[in-house]
Amino acid sequence: MRIARRRSVPAGIPWAAIAAAVAAVALAVIAALSAARVRQPVQPAGSGGASGQTLTMADAFGLGGLAGLRAPNAHGAALPSPVEGNLVVSYYGVPQTPSMGILGQEPLEQAADLLAERAARFRFLTRSWDVRPALHLVYAVAQPDAGAGSLQYLDDRTVRDFIALARRRGFVVILDLQIGHSNALAEVQRVLPYLREPDVFVALDPEFALPSSTTPGDRIGSIDAADINAVQGYLAQLTAAERLPRKMLIVHQFDGSMITHPEAIQRGAGVDLVIDMDGYGPAGVKVAKYRRYGGAPYAPYGGIKVFLQHDPDPLSEASLLALEPRPGLIVYQ
Secondary structure (H helix, E strand, O other): OOOOOOOOOOOOOOHHHHHHHHHHHHHHHHHHHHHHHHHOOOOOOOOOOOOOOOOOHHHHOOOOOOHHHOOOOOOOOOOOOOOOOEEEEEEEEEOOEHHHOHHHOOOHHHHHHHHHHHHHHHHHHOOOOEEEEEEEEEEEEEOOOOOOOOEEEOOHHHHHHHHHHHHHHOOEEEEEEOOOOOOHHHHHHHOHHHHOOOOEEEEEOHHHOOOOOOOOOOOOOOEEHHHHHHHHHHHHHHHHHHOOOOEEEEEEEOOHHHEEOHHHOOOOOOEEEEEEEOOOOOHHHHHHHHHHHHOOOOOOEEEEEEOOOOOOOOOOHHHHHOOOOOOOEEEEO
16 A cells, blocks of 8 residues: 655644644643543442542442442343443453553553553543443463363453452453354353453454364464354343343454354344454555444444554544444454
8 A cells, every 4th residue: 555745835834733732732631631530439429529420331330339220220221331322442462461462561550541541532532422441351362282272361360450450440341262172152151250240341253263173373263153142142141140231242353254154143132242353454454344344234333453563554543433333342452
């Protein structure tokens, strides 16, 4: 892809530079205020706090003093949605593994600060959506092993530390599963203790879902619509049994082969399904693939991943917000 050269302009008052500087200062102020806000403890309802206070996901799901909103009422009111009318912005990775993403490149608190600043930039650009930061942990990592040990899992203490930090900062948590030689439902069932928490969601990565005869990474894997439907059914049963808010289920896709029989994907009650275009490449190609997968008929909601170190021209916040259909999820790796 060719990049057009900039034309020279006559010397004069650098209005563009002045405007850019003013915008940068404004964004910095917004980011600082947002970081300060998410560090403050949440006041319980009726504690005399200012009216119209912005509530975090933890508040709405009964973790910040509003326990009545954790469950639907007796009349079967609609469950709170983590995606509808919202924008989830996540930082992705594995602790102490820099090659896997931001969460492995920075100490935990610093990564949280960077995520809060990123979310603040989105809030500055869009005033009508609730921007929800997320810590996106790869819980099950595929290994170059053709045997039974095709997955390596995070330990419970690490996951609990991330959940605790997320609640303290007003974030949510996404657990990503690479599946390996297992199957999608079995791996989702493995993280049931975490999914019982109202602010923990799950993602499936078909790229590494392969038969036992194939080493993860040797070729692109896949899952079937039946796998996605089974997971949606399991999550729907969980939300009903535990009286939880809706669960977000993310399925990554950058190639048509990664989801077989996509036309058979069902719309599950109690679940917000997001198809996340997670391939890296030039911005123009990524936008086209986002429309193909994130905007597919089988995708109730679309998502897109930004590779800060591998995309040659990473999409800006403004460009991401201009995508059609509007993304419900933006992942940074």
